[in-house]
Amino acid sequence: MVNLIWFLMMFAGLVVAALTGRVEAVTAAVFSSAEKAVSIAFSLVSVMTFWLGMMKLIEESGLINWFVRVLRPLVNFLFPRVPRDHPAMHAILMNMSANLLGMGNAATPFGLKAMQELQKLNHNSSTASDEMCTFLAVNTSSLTLVPTTVIALRAATGSLNPTEIVGTTIVATLCAVTVAIITDRILRRLSKI
Amino acid sequence: MLQVLTGTLAQWVIPAFLGLALIYAFIKRVDVFDTFVSGAQEGFATSVKLIPFLVGMLVAIGILRASGALDLFISFLTPVLALFNIPGEVVPLAIMRPLSGSAALGITAEILQSKGPDSLLGRMASTMQGSTDTTFFVLTVYFGAVGIRRTRHALAVGLIADMAGFLAAITVCNFIFR
Numbered sequence: 001m002v003n004l005i006w007f008l009m010m011f012a013g014l015v016v017a018a019l020t021g022r023v024e025a026v027t028a029a030v031f032s033s034a035e036k037a038v039s040i041a042f043s044l045v046s047v048m049t050f051w052l053g054m055m056k057l058i059e060e061s062g063l064i065n066w067f068v069r070v071l072r073p074l075v076n077f078l079f080p081r082v083p084r085d086h087p088a089m090h091a092i093l094m095n096m097s098a099n100l101l102g103m104g105n106a107a108t109p110f111g112l113k114a115m116q117e118l119q120k121l122n123h124n125s126s127t128a129s130d131e132m133c134t135f136l137a138v139n140t141s142s143l144t145l146v147p148t149t150v151i152a153l154r155a156a157t158g159s160l161n162p163t164e165i166v167g168t169t170i171v172a173t174l175c176a177v178t179v180a181i182i183t184d185r186i187l188r189r190l191s192k193i
Numbered sequence: 194m195l196q197v198l199t200g201t202l203a204q205w206v207i208p209a210f211l212g213l214a215l216i217y218a219f220i221k222r223v224d225v226f227d228t229f230v231s232g233a234q235e236g237f238a239t240s241v242k243l244i245p246f247l248v249g250m251l252v253a254i255g256i257l258r259a260s261g262a263l264d265l266f267i268s269f270l271t272p273v274l275a276l277f278n279i280p281g282e283v284v285p286l287a288i289m290r291p292l293s294g295s296a297a298l299g300i301t302a303e304i305l306q307s308k309g310p311d312s313l314l315g316r317m318a319s320t321m322q323g324s325t326d327t328t329f330f331v332l333t334v335y336f337g338a339v340g341i342r343r344t345r346h347a348l349a350v351g352l353i354a355d356m357a358g359f360l361a362a363i364t365v366c367n368f369i370f371r
Contacts, residue, residue, distance in 0.1 A: 002332075002344055006253055013256030016265060025259040033255030037247035041240050049236030054214055056232020057225060061218035101206050111331075112239055112338045119339040127343040128336065133350065136335055140291075140328040140351035141358060146206070147323030153302055154319055159310035165319040168365045172324035176358030183353050187346035 044108065051109035059090055067093045078138065078181070079131050088117030092135060099139070102146030111139055130188055137184040141176035144169070239338060246337030250329060254292050263288065279363055282314050286321055287359045291328035291352060298322065316370050320362040325355045 017026040058064050068084075071093050075082075082089050091114035098107040114135060122129040147169045154162035218225050257263045267288055271281045279287075282304060290297040304318040328351035336344055 002342075002348070005348070006249065009253040009257055012262045013253070013260040016262035017256070017260035020261050022260055026256050029255035029259030030252050033251040034248045036255075037251040038244055040251075041244045041247055044240040044243065045237055048240050049233045052236050052239075053229035053233030054211070057218050057223065057228050058214050059232075060228045061214070061221045061223045063214055063217045101210070103207060103210070106207075108334070109236070111335060113235075115335045115339045116239075119341070124340075126341060128341045128345050128347060132336075132341065133345055133347045136332060136347045137350045137354065139335070140326050140331050141354040142324070142326035144323065147319075149298065150301070150319045150323040153298070153305060153322075154310045154315075157302070157305040157310045159305075159315075161311065164311075165316055165323065168316070168320040168362065168369060169323040171365045172320055172358050172362040175361035176325050176354045179357035180350055180354035184346070184350045187349060191345040 047105045048109045048112070051106045052113060054106075055091070055094055055110060055113065058094070059087075064090050064093065067097050071096060078134055082118070082121065082131055086117065086121070088114055088121060088131075091117055095135075095139070096143070099143055100145050102144055102148040107139075111135075133188065134181070134184050137180040138177060141173060141180040143173055143177045243334055243337055246333045250333040251293075254296075254329070257292075258296070278367075280314060280317070282308070283317055283321060283359075283363070286318055287355075290321065290325060290359075291355045294327040294330055297327070313366065313370055317363055317366045320366055321359055324362050325358040328352060328355055 013026065017023050068089070075089065075092060075096070076084075079089070079092065082092070091110050095107050095110035095114050098110055115132065118129060118132050118135065122132065145166075147166065150165065150169070151162045154165070215225065218228070267285050270288070271284045274284055274287075275281060286297060286300045286304070289300055301318045301322040305315050308314040308318075310316075310319065328348070332344065332347055332351060336342075336347070
């Protein structure tokens with residue numbers, strides 16, 4: 001799937017570039033995009049390091065159990081087969097809490113940690129497990145209560161009421177997440193390994 | 194009043210979270226710095242492992258944009274979506290949002306500047322920007338970090354959810370702000 005999509009994206013771009021005579025722009029884009037990718041990875045180093053350190057602290061001190069208590073019904077429904085006190089569950093909970101609070105740069109480190117732990121439960125297979133797909137379904141629809149970036153951007157562009165879109169965003173994100181969870185449950189059976 | 198309150202809350206989220214984590218750990222007599230460092234150790238390796246996946250995906254998206262293929266796609270799609278009352282101005286945002294976070298944010302910023310953040314289109318773009326995440330980025334990074342090659346239905350689910358989020362954003366904004 002990913003192989004085909006990647007091929008189609010590259011191929012379509014190259015064909016259109018040849019037809020419209022933008023081959024030079026494409027060459028430039030290749031190298032500037034590659035550079036951007038590396039700089040994204042390196043900017044992740046700092047937030048990853050910091051938030052993984054904090055996560056360890058939250059786990060060791062037992063503060064994680066507060067999060068567990070609040071979000072337990074939700075994660076039990078979403079991930080019935082992940083053991084309750086497994087590190088995967090902790091990382092999933094931290095990722096969801098960070099997303100809900102609009103702490104975007106903390107959500108990615110917790111999310112990657114969750115994937116690593118889920119991969120252990122998946123016996124290091126190269127095929128995604130049901131739990132991974134569900135976790136990504138929730139993450140790509142970005143369940144959030146505080147869309148911080150947009151609020152900042154609205155304030156910067158002179159909005160009289162930067163936060164007035166919070167309500168509409170919550171409704172839209174709830175729709176996205178509901179559709180994500182339902183389609184995940186339906187497609188899961190069709191794409192059984 | 195509510196604005197000031199939510200604004201302050203947003204500012205305080207991270208410091209309050211850090212404060213709570215630190216104080217709680219201190220009370221529980223955890224060696225705070227040692228524990229922090231032992232967790233933080235994994236950060237570098239995990240991030241660096243992502244480089245090949247990110248380079249592959251971002252180059253493909255860069256070629257799509259620079260070649261004009263994406264604009265072509267958008268210009269085909271705009272009249273079709275107009276049938277469903279979707280304004281042409283937000284179509285590029287809907288297409289770009291799952292592909293590239295920074296490009297989508299750029300389009301949103303442009304709409305907010307040219308149409309005004311408090312116009313219907315400005316509010317729609319804001320809602321769309323906030324209600325879904327960059328599906329391709331999340332999939333590439335999350336699966337890449339653990340070496341998953343067969344991603345099964347994850348991409349389909351992500352894109353269907355994005356579409357649902359956009360339609361919901363447009364419908365809700367039309368209903369509330371018009």
